[in-house]
Amino acid sequence: MNRRRFLATAATIGAAGLAGCTSSGDSANPATASQTSIGQQTTSTSTDSQTQTSSTSVEASVTSAEYRVQSPNGYEEGAIVGHVKNTGTKRLRSVAVTGKFYDGQDNLLTTRVVKISDLAPGEVWDAFVIYVDNPSKVERGELVITQATTTPRTYFPDGFSVTESGMEVPQDDNRPIISATVENTSGVDDAFLMAVPKVYAENGNVLGTAITSKSGLSDGKTWNFNSRVRILNGEWTDRAADHEVVLLQ
Numbered sequence: 001m002n003r004r005r006f007l008a009t010a011a012t013i014g015a016a017g018l019a020g021c022t023s024s025g026d027s028a029n030p031a032t033a034s035q036t037s038i039g040q041q042t043t044s045t046s047t048d049s050q051t052q053t054s055s056t057s058v059e060a061s062v063t064s065a066e067y068r069v070q071s072p073n074g075y076e077e078g079a080i081v082g083h084v085k086n087t088g089t090k091r092l093r094s095v096a097v098t099g100k101f102y103d104g105q106d107n108l109l110t111t112r113v114v115k116i117s118d119l120a121p122g123e124v125w126d127a128f129v130i131y132v133d134n135p136s137k138v139e140r141g142e143l144v145i146t147q148a149t150t151t152p153r154t155y156f157p158d159g160f161s162v163t164e165s166g167m168e169v170p171q172d173d174n175r176p177i178i179s180a181t182v183e184n185t186s187g188v189d190d191a192f193l194m195a196v197p198k199v200y201a202e203n204g205n206v207l208g209t210a211i212t213s214k215s216g217l218s219d220g221k222t223w224n225f226n227s228r229v230r231i232l233n234g235e236w237t238d239r240a241a242d243h244e245v246v247l248l249q
Contacts, residue, residue: 059088060095060148063124067101067131067141070235078135079233082143083205084125092119093151099129100142109137113146114232117209118196118246125206128233153194157249159186160193163222167199167243174237175228178210180245182223191217193249197227200242207231207240 065082080099086092096115103109112129119125131138165180178197194213201207210227217223231237 062143065143069135078131080129080141082127086119096147098146101138104139153248162245174231174234176240179226189218196246198244199229201239202241
């Protein structure tokens with residue numbers, strides 16, 4: 001089945017939907033749903049300039065990276081901004097990059113990891129790794145791919161389809177909300193399904209992803225969910241122009 005991308009549409013989502021995923025199923029097969037937002041960052045600090053070894057099981061590359069200082073809301077923050085491209089023929093289930101921050105003597109100050117949960121062949125991820133200390137301490141930054149893996153799961157499995165979706169971009173919030181309805185016409189009861197909502201920029205690059213899942217989805221039933229997708233650079237929120245819901249089983 002071909003992947004499905006839906007143009008962003010205005011959607012009105014109730015307060016109950018904003019609290020997490022909603023689900024529907026028959027009473028004989030109660031369903032459960034879980035949701036994870038992708039975009040968390042982890043940090044470590046080093047006193048030397050030793051470079052960590054990176055590894056990847058498939059083809060992906062950092063095509064550009066630079067350290068920038070910007071001033072959102074009147075205060076300065078530093079970050080590494082770059083592009084990460086899936087240069088292979090396989091869809092990537094998880095991609096992580098480590099941002100490395102160096103001072104004027106080329107000492108490694110700290111590292112920080114960010115990741116997304118889906119990158120199709122040829123797609124580009126607009127990566128953003130923030131520096132949490134005084135931005136003037138940093139002379140340069142570097143991006144290194146530390147994870148790029150595939151999955152044995154089936155993408156867009158037969159008998160499961162996204163029948164409706166929409167995206168809302170709230171003001172003063174860097175987490176667009178993607179809502180979707182997924183239908184099970186596979187003939188299989190008590191099915192388990194995963195969905196990866198994705199947000200795209202005006203140029204087609206990926207800005208962020210989330211993960212949500214559903215168990216106990218009966219044949220002929222639908223699954224309705226709302227997911228917040230975090231965009232790590234708050235100044236990019238107004239770039240959110242398109243979205244996609246990727247299904248896996």
